[in-house]
Amino acid sequence: MDLRQSFMMAVKSLATSKARALLTMLGIIIGVAAVIVIISLGDGLTAMVNENFENMGTNLLMVSIVGRGTSSGVTEEEMFALAMENPDAIAAVSPVTSVMTRSKIGGETLDSTSVSGVSEQYADIKSLELTEGRFLQYVDVLRMRKVCVIGSYVSDEYFGGGGVGETVRVGGDNYTVVGVLEEKAGYGQGSDDDYIYIPYTNAQRLSGNANTTMYYFSAASADATSSAKWLIEDKLQKVYGDDDAYMIISMSEMLNIMSSIQGTMLSVLVAIAGISLLVGGIGIMNIMLVSVTERTREIGVRKSLGAKRRDIRSQFIIEAGTTSAIGGVIGIAVGVAAAYTVGNAFGITAIPSGSAIAVSFGVSVAVGVIFGYLPANKAAKLNPIDALRYD
Numbered sequence: 001m002d003l004r005q006s007f008m009m010a011v012k013s014l015a016t017s018k019a020r021a022l023l024t025m026l027g028i029i030i031g032v033a034a035v036i037v038i039i040s041l042g043d044g045l046t047a048m049v050n051e052n053f054e055n056m057g058t059n060l061l062m063v064s065i066v067g068r069g070t071s072s073g074v075t076e077e078e079m080f081a082l083a084m085e086n087p088d089a090i091a092a093v094s095p096v097t098s099v100m101t102r103s104k105i106g107g108e109t110l111d112s113t114s115v116s117g118v119s120e121q122y123a124d125i126k127s128l129e130l131t132e133g134r135f136l137q138y139v140d141v142l143r144m145r146k147v148c149v150i151g152s153y154v155s156d157e158y159f160g161g162g163g164v165g166e167t168v169r170v171g172g173d174n175y176t177v178v179g180v181l182e183e184k185a186g187y188g189q190g191s192d193d194d195y196i197y198i199p200y201t202n203a204q205r206l207s208g209n210a211n212t213t214m215y216y217f218s219a220a221s222a223d224a225t226s227s228a229k230w231l232i233e234d235k236l237q238k239v240y241g242d243d244d245a246y247m248i249i250s251m252s253e254m255l256n257i258m259s260s261i262q263g264t265m266l267s268v269l270v271a272i273a274g275i276s277l278l279v280g281g282i283g284i285m286n287i288m289l290v291s292v293t294e295r296t297r298e299i300g301v302r303k304s305l306g307a308k309r310r311d312i313r314s315q316f317i318i319e320a321g322t323t324s325a326i327g328g329v330i331g332i333a334v335g336v337a338a339a340y341t342v343g344n345a346f347g348i349t350a351i352p353s354g355s356a357i358a359v360s361f362g363v364s365v366a367v368g369v370i371f372g373y374l375p376a377n378k379a380a381k382l383n384p385i386d387a388l389r390y391d
Contacts, residue, residue, distance in 0.1 A: 024287045025327030027280025028367065032331025032360045033338060034273035036352060040339035042266040043351040046259065053255045059091070060125065060251040061217040061229055063236075067245055074239045076200075076212055082235050083217070089227040091220045092121040095212040097203035103196055104169040105158045112190045113154060115170055117203020118216075125218040131155075133164040133179035141199040149179040153193035168196060171206040225252045277363060280327065281371035288320050288375035296382065303384035313380040320372020321365055328364030332357055 067073050076095050083090040097117035103110040122128070123135040131152070140147050148168055155163045163177045175198060184192045204210050219228040229250055236246045292299070299312060336352045343350035 020287065021323065021326075024283055024323055025280070025330065027276055027283045028324050028327030028364050029280075029331040029334060031273060031276030031278075031280050032328050032364050033335035034276055035270055035360050036332060036335030036356055037339045037342060038266065038269045038273055039356040040336070040350040040352040041343055041346075041348055042262065042269070043353060043356075044343055044348045046262055047351060048348060049258055049262070050255065053251055053258075058252045058255060059219040059222060059225060061219060061225070061232065062249040062251075063215040063217060063232060064247045064249075065211075065213045065215070065236075065245070066247070067211075067213075067240070073211060074236060078235070078239075079215055082231065086228075086231055087220065089220055089224045089231055090217055092124045092218040094119040094122040094125055094216045095200045096122070096214040096216055097200050097207060097209075097212060098214075099171065099198070099203045099206045101171040101206060105166075108158070110154070110158075110196075113194050113196055114190075115196045115198065115203070117200035117206075118197050119200055121218075122197065122216065125216050129182040130179050131182050132162060133177070135179050136197065136199055141201050144199060144201045144205070146173055146175045146202065147178045147199070148175040149181060149197045150177055151181050151191075151193040151195040152183040153188065153191060154196065155180045170196065170198060173202075173206075222252060225250055274363075277367050280324070280364075281367040284320050284323055284368055285371040285374060287323075288316060288372050289378070291319075292316065292375050292379045295379075299379050299382050300384045303382070309380040312382075313376045316376035316379050317369055317372050320376065321368045323372075324368025325361070325365045327368075328361045331364065332361060335360070 065073065079093050079095070083093040095118070099115040099117060101115065103113055103115060118136065119141055120136050120138050123130075128135065130149075132155075133149070135149055136147065139145070148170065150159075150163055150168065155161055159166055159177075163180050166177045168175050168177060175196075181193070181195075188194070200212070204212070217228060217232060219225040229248055232248055236248075237243070240246060302312065336357075339350035339352055342348075
């Protein structure tokens, strides 16, 4: 008997007992679907995290200055000089000073809008794009000009999508809007688009603190991130002589850590989901053993007509493989649909990969073949005379 005949007999056998066949496939369906859902959502989450880090800037280095409780410390001029002296490693630097004050536009208070003082290099560091006007300039910082750049949310909510030339009141002073930023990911109240940027020199005056405690650096390239971090650490160590006086966070290092954690978690979840495939394989083996018992006389007739052991064995192995393959196909359809449904519910773009689908299907078929071998081998070893006499 050739493979085509064996396959047709397997399909016919499954069709004669649809309910039992479906229950046999259930473990395979659940296992394959679970693996596809986990991998699809995992890939989607990884892509989302990578996109967020790219929006923040993978070359970004954030430096937080805690100090040693004394007035002496690193100055803005020293940080700017460090960048100018090492252009191959550091592309830009900006002090970042948060202003704890409410802003007003007309008579309306901006409760959720954040105000930050930055330098003219901040736009390059954070890859900010403008839809209107310009960003802050060196002369604005130097002369403490009362100008500001607003996020797209502020522009849309209060100026109808524009804003250049309008006035925003910050800390009791009127600031003229000179630029409107392009919308970034997470548009909405309290997001990165709900921001007002002013010169950091003005922000220091408003906050009453002349010492900058936060700096954003941009490495010259992704490969230069480690060099840039080492230069900053060396500088701060010479100034403070204490590792606890500062903290440097590298976005690229954080991305690598996040990717490693996600990869480990994904592997564990896939392994757990794979247990369902093992259970499904055991189910197939049990049903195939029952099938061998029920078809003992059929096996005896076939052997008496000249069928060899390998023919009987291949027939039952193909039947088991066909059962798991059909279960795998159903599991793929269920898994893809479930991945999109769950992804939409949690705001994650599911990414069903072809490789995950192919591997899941291949594993499901392999499980059927492996667990179907024992029943097939039992059938092949039956004595034809005993089989014909079986009631």
